[in-house]
Amino acid sequence: MVAFTLNGKRVSVKTEPATPLLWAIREHLKLTGTKYGCGAGLCGACTVHVNGKAVKSCQIEISSVQGARVLTIEGLSNGATHPLQKAFIAEQVPQCGYCQSGQIMKAAELLAKNPKPSRDQIVAHMNGNICRCGTYNRIVAAIQRASKEG
Amino acid sequence: MTTMTSLEKVTSLGNKVSRRGFLKGAGGLTFAVSLGAGGVQFLTPKQAKALVGHTDMSAWVRISPDNTITILSAGAEMGQGSMTSVPLMLAEELDADWNLVHLEFAPADPKIYGYTRKRRGRMTTSMAIVGSRAVMMYYKPMRMAGAQVRKVLMQNAAKKWGVPVSQVRTEPSVVIGPGGKRLTYGEIAGFAKVPAILPKVSASELKKPRDFRLIGKSLPRRDIVGKVDGSAKFSIDVMLPGMVYASTVHSPVQGAKPLSWNEAKLKKLKGFIGTVKLKQGIAVIADNFEHVLAARNDLEVKWSKARAEGYNSEEALEKDYPKKSADPKTKAKKIEARGDVDKAFASAAKTYAADYRCDYGYHAQMEPLNAVARINGAGNRMEIWEGTQAPGRSRSGIAKALGFKTGQVIHHQMYMGGGFGRRSRTDYTIEAALISQEIKRPVKMIWTREEDINYGMFRPQTFQHLEAALDGSGKLVGWKHSVIGDGRRLLTGGAKIKKYYKVPNQLIVEQKAGKHGIRTKHWRAVAHVFNVYAIEALIDEVAAAQGMDPLEFRLKNLPLTAKARRVLTKVAQMSDWKKKRPKGRALGLSMTERSGSLGAEVAEVSVDRKTGKIRVHKVWAAMDGGIIVQPEAALHNVESGIIYGLSSVLKERATIKGGAVEQSNFHDYEVLRMADAPEELHVEFLDRPTKPTGIGELGNPGIGAAVANGFHALTGKRLYHMPFTPERVRAALKS
Ligand code: FES
Ligand code: FES
Numbered sequence: 001m002v003a004f005t006l007n008g009k010r011v012s013v014k015t016e017p018a019t020p021l022l023w024a025i026r027e028h029l030k031l032t033g034t035k036y037g038c039g040a041g042l043c044g045a046c047t048v049h050v051n052g053k054a055v056k057s058c059q060i061e062i063s064s065v066q067g068a069r070v071l072t073i074e075g076l077s078n079g080a081t082h083p084l085q086k087a088f089i090a091e092q093v094p095q096c097g098y099c100q101s102g103q104i105m106k107a108a109e110l111l112a113k114n115p116k117p118s119r120d121q122i123v124a125h126m127n128g129n130i131c132r133c134g135t136y137n138r139i140v141a142a143i144q145r146a147s148k149e150g
Numbered sequence: 151m152t153t154m155t156s157l158e159k160v161t162s163l164g165n166k167v168s169r170r171g172f173l174k175g176a177g178g179l180t181f182a183v184s185l186g187a188g189g190v191q192f193l194t195p196k197q198a199k200a201l202v203g204h205t206d207m208s209a210w211v212r213i214s215p216d217n218t219i220t221i222l223s224a225g226a227e228m229g230q231g232s233m234t235s236v237p238l239m240l241a242e243e244l245d246a247d248w249n250l251v252h253l254e255f256a257p258a259d260p261k262i263y264g265y266t267r268k269r270r271g272r273m274t275t276s277m278a279i280v281g282s283r284a285v286m287m288y289y290k291p292m293r294m295a296g297a298q299v300r301k302v303l304m305q306n307a308a309k310k311w312g313v314p315v316s317q318v319r320t321e322p323s324v325v326i327g328p329g330g331k332r333l334t335y336g337e338i339a340g341f342a343k344v345p346a347i348l349p350k351v352s353a354s355e356l357k358k359p360r361d362f363r364l365i366g367k368s369l370p371r372r373d374i375v376g377k378v379d380g381s382a383k384f385s386i387d388v389m390l391p392g393m394v395y396a397s398t399v400h401s402p403v404q405g406a407k408p409l410s411w412n413e414a415k416l417k418k419l420k421g422f423i424g425t426v427k428l429k430q431g432i433a434v435i436a437d438n439f440e441h442v443l444a445a446r447n448d449l450e451v452k453w454s455k456a457r458a459e460g461y462n463s464e465e466a467l468e469k470d471y472p473k474k475s476a477d478p479k480t481k482a483k484k485i486e487a488r489g490d491v492d493k494a495f496a497s498a499a500k501t502y503a504a505d506y507r508c509d510y511g512y513h514a515q516m517e518p519l520n521a522v523a524r525i526n527g528a529g530n531r532m533e534i535w536e537g538t539q540a541p542g543r544s545r546s547g548i549a550k551a552l553g554f555k556t557g558q559v560i561h562h563q564m565y566m567g568g569g570f571g572r573r574s575r576t577d578y579t580i581e582a583a584l585i586s587q588e589i590k591r592p593v594k595m596i597w598t599r600e601e602d603i604n605y606g607m608f609r610p611q612t613f614q615h616l617e618a619a620l621d622g623s624g625k626l627v628g629w630k631h632s633v634i635g636d637g638r639r640l641l642t643g644g645a646k647i648k649k650y651y652k653v654p655n656q657l658i659v660e661q662k663a664g665k666h667g668i669r670t671k672h673w674r675a676v677a678h679v680f681n682v683y684a685i686e687a688l689i690d691e692v693a694a695a696q697g698m699d700p701l702e703f704r705l706k707n708l709p710l711t712a713k714a715r716r717v718l719t720k721v722a723q724m725s726d727w728k729k730k731r732p733k734g735r736a737l738g739l740s741m742t743e744r745s746g747s748l749g750a751e752v753a754e755v756s757v758d759r760k761t762g763k764i765r766v767h768k769v770w771a772a773m774d775g776g777i778i779v780q781p782e783a784a785l786h787n788v789e790s791g792i793i794y795g796l797s798s799v800l801k802e803r804a805t806i807k808g809g810a811v812e813q814s815n816f817h818d819y820e821v822l823r824m825a826d827a828p829e830e831l832h833v834e835f836l837d838r839p840t841k842p843t844g845i846g847e848l849g850n851p852g853i854g855a856a857v858a859n860g861f862h863a864l865t866g867k868r869l870y871h872m873p874f875t876p877e878r879v880r881a882a883l884k885s
Contacts, residue, residue, distance in 0.1 A: 015440065031380070034380070073379065092782060097382050098567030133568060134789065
């Protein structure tokens with residue numbers, strides 16, 4: 001049994017300690033905004049925050065988040081009101097949408113520690129997140145917009 | 151038929167989109183129309199029953215007394231925005247207030263919700279959203295249906311006021327009568343009667359483009375909010391009570407069948423439930439997905455022999471294909487034959503020839519293939535949740551595999567985490583259905599990313615030989631193009647050039663490389679990717695040989711269609727073609743054609759001569775897709791196509807050794823990442839008054855030649871094998 005805080009609520013999961021956090025969040029706790037893309041730390045679709053840091057949840061064993069604060073896309077804001085979410089809507093970023101939770105969570109980490117990132121800093125920070133639909137330019141535009149509009 | 155219990159929760163599609171309601175019991179006005187071969191028809195319950203076997207069907211349009219309008223969307227949504235733009239066309243002619251319109255996915259009944267098209271000489275209906283068809287195919291019938299419903303509303307209002315229908319008009323969701331009388335659509339729905347036959351509307355009664363309120367204006371896509379707050383549901387997100395998990399393991403050698411496997415060992419695993427033998431693999435089933443993964447790891451299967459055994463794709467492409475291509479005995483099919491090619495080449499002042507190669511391509515849609523299936527207790531009804539590009543075909547295919555009638559399969563369309571042509575074949579959904587049927591439980595079946603690649607269906611690899619003949623004045627008068635590979639109906643798209651270059655003497659052929667036993671499939675514009683690359687690269691080579699600028703050569707020496715001239719001129723202006731570029735950068739130009747649309751693309755490239763890495767900094771694209779129904783979404787679509795195409799041009803290659811795919815995940819099947827994306831994408835539409843043509847796959851075919859031609863402008867070297875990997879680039883630089 002592993003207990004942690006998920007989007008501000010205490011939760012516990014009964015499963016093997018080595019279970020990837022991704023599957024615990026999605027299938028055990030049924031928060032499906034976090035996505036499975038590769039299971040190998042290569043795409044970023046599964047990005048969540050653990051104690052404020054963006055991690056690839058497919059690469060994290062559930063036992064390691066005991067007592068931690070985990071934040072998923074569902075907990076980022078109430079009603080898509082986070083500046084990044086507003087900016088992603090304004091720029092109409094998503095295509096298929098499957099990578100977007102991961103993109104937004106990864107970008108949220110950036111803006112939290114660097115509210116005015118340069119284009120190069122954005123690209124360097126986001127490069128681990130694949131968007132197969134090729135929304136990269138729109139993502140950059142949305143992050144810049146969120147950075148400006150806060 | 152379908153019950154709504156608990157499904158509402160699992161499949162609600164996020165912002166403003168609810169599950170479909172049903173005619174039965176729904177208040178207000180409902181319009182059950184079919185878009186069948188005879189145009190738009192009003193359907194009586196009896197006719198509906200005859201078509202789909204039941205009467206409680208959804209209506210295309212439902213107008214409630216509370217003034218909301220529900221329109222079904224037959225636009226399968228994989229990011230291209232069709233879910234919004236298809237029903238929007240109906241709303242346009244209905245003159246609906248778009249803010250009052252709710253959207254729901256149309257059920258998988260092509261006879262009612264499909265578009266009609268000619269296929270092998272016969273009119274058929276289909277809901278397949280492939281080949282950029284959604285807006286193009288639904289443009290006319292959706293508008294017609296909207297206009298008919300509007301007419302019913304006007305007739306009812308006119309009758310109520312006792313005035314002729316010619317004296318009423320509409321504003322968004324309101325009918326206006328003489329003396330400023332007004333009735334909202336909702337008010338009319340409260341008393342109106344729907345006639346037995348929908349009133350006819352002639353094409354001339356449809357709105358003129360200048361009167362459009364929705365078409366041509368960019369409206370927010372309805373799927374966006376759910377995709378930024380995590381609530382948008384894909385099939386992989388569906389949860390059912392009592393659901394178990396499964397994953398299929400297929401043979402590494404494509405096409406081999408399972409003979410025996412170590413079930414006894416798996417039985418000892420925690421949470422393991424069992425296995426199901428499928429035609430092409432073994433499905434392992436467990437209580438949760440981590441236990442499925444453990445079982446996958448421990449599963450050992452003995453496989454049958456298969457045709458693919460011993461097939462080596464690199465060897466085939468390097469040696470066999472060129473040999474077969476040059477051999478007149480190789481089976482060949484004419485794609486286009488005009489004029490007298492032999493004579494044109496014999497009397498030509500100059501001739502040119504070049505060979506081009508292109509590797510296998512994998513879809514790499516972001517959501518690994520998966521489906522959820524639930525058999526009922528009696529074992530005679532299957533419920534399916536999947537994201538599919540072809541709901542109709544999928545539903546009947548599932549029924550056939552189960553030994554059911556189509557009506558016994560209840561189908562729930564979900565968002566697709568990418569389609570790109572892979573999701574018009576639902577072999578994975580059939581697996582989920584067969585598993586559920588056998589174990590008599592609801593199941594979520596997920597292929598791992600590794601499985602998705604291993605058992606992929608690929609854009610075929612090809613070898614192409616092209617020749618061009620110029621007359622004494624340098625005009626292109628002869629054209630030969632042969633493409634060879636193994637891929638049924640996947641090799642010739644885009645090979646015809648008559649829509650932009652009207653060369654008088656042409657011979658275009660497809661040659662068969664023989665069967666390799668490797669699964670092949672449509673892939674965003676498929677054959678256009680390699681054909682357009684080869685065509686446009688050779689044109690560039692011929693231009694250079696004349697000492698001419700490639701744009702000037704196209705404009706002066708090629709028999710261009712008017713459409714081609716317009717997009718070329720436009721892209722030249724957008725990119726400021728003649729302007730000097732920063733040191734170490736150069737421009738490449740290419741035409742691009744797909745699904746009736748035509749475009750021209752310019753890429754600004756640089757290359758790191760040490761590493762061989764090509765970088766594309768900017769892309770300009772001028773596109774003619776006729777009337778653009780949703781400009782913003784269309785723009786994004788073309789941008790998406792450019793990036794998807796560029797990924798394949800610079801990086802992607804699947805190779806097969808001993809019949810087995812060599813790549814397994816994104817570390818060895820690399821796709822374009824943000825750092826490799828161009829810093830600037832500039833896309834413009836020509837805004838022509840012609841009917842809409844395909845947009846979704848228009849961005850990618852041209853980018854290959856644009857990059858290769860830019861590379862030549864920069865280095866004087868040619869790239870003949872796509873993708874242009876650093877290794878190949880270094881070799882070209884040394885040549
Ligand atoms: S699913 Fe975790 S990085 Fe791809
Ligand atoms: S929007 Fe489809 S993968 Fe990013």
